[in-house]
Amino acid sequence: MHVIIIGSGPAGVSAALYARRGGANVIVVTKGAGALAAAECIENYYGFDVPLTGADLERRSIEGAKRLGVHFETDEVMAVLPADDGHGFRVEGVRSVYEGDAVILAAGAPRRTLSIPGLQTFEGRGVSSCAICDAFFYRGKNVAVLGAGDYALHEAEILRPHAAQLTLLTNGSAADIRVSDGIAVEHRSLARIEGTRRVERIVFDDGAEMAVDGIFLAFGTAGSSELARKLGVLQRDGKIVVGAQMETNVPGVYAAGDCTGGLLQIAKAVYEGAAAGLAAVSCLRRR
């Protein structure tokens, strides 16, 4: 029984504890501290007679999970996909690929979006957040990927065989990016996205324009929303939809913590993580 958990915040670590105590081999894949890193003083969580920082709480929680045999991998997850043989899941990180029988998404609240005029207006009408889902619709078209990191390169590689023209838009980041043949890099900042019914062009800060049929959002790292979308996990208002056992609509995939919405607090994340960890293990035992 191999359970992969994405995220080492309260939800991910709590899920790890319960899955591990239930007898599973557990790997937590995490890119580091989550929302807790910004919490200077926690006074409303059970069990501490003096306030402690979010960073301290996270560190102690991870150490406790390690003591029980939970394995932690520092990596940035770019996609979670069904395994090639149809059994279990394949978690694609920047550094490695991880395979498991069940996956728990605990990657925190959906990320903030860039405030470029037109980006939200054209969502679903030329603006996409999932190359695996939508690349096929852009066969032979001019496509751009908005982002400058590993996740953007990952999305660009998926689009490369389909697009006639593919440009990586770094939106002002001067980072030196190595791209495969067939991918152009544009460093200018975006002023706005224009079109009538669908996206038609990008206007840069200097007034220059570039015609595009589609823009794929991949700035920063993949968040819960992007990972869920690639797997076909149902979301409502950007939050992952779960049942009472924290199960999603995709068998074997669970979600917990801020990514499911509601009360964005540690206590709720810990409860949901526990429920997800238990449910994942009992589901795998029944197989």
Ligand SMILES: Cc1cc2nc3c(=O)[nH]c(=O)nc-3n(C[C@H](O)[C@H](O)[C@H](O)COP(=O)(O)OP(=O)(O)OC[C@H]3O[C@@H](n4cnc5c(N)ncnc54)[C@H](O)[C@@H]3O)c2cc1C
């Ligand atoms: C400033 C601040 C103060 C707060 N104060 C309190 C408080 O006093 N009390 C309280 O109860 N709550 C507080 N909260 C809220 C609390 O921190 C969150 O509700 C809680 O951390 C949510 O836990 P989570 O596990 O769902 O997500 P997070 O803690 O955000 O953890 C998400 C995890 O996912 C990982 N991750 C994300 N994307 C990827 C990826 N692509 N690949 C690999 N890993 C990934 C992150 O690195 C992180 O480890 C505060 C939040 C903030 C921002």
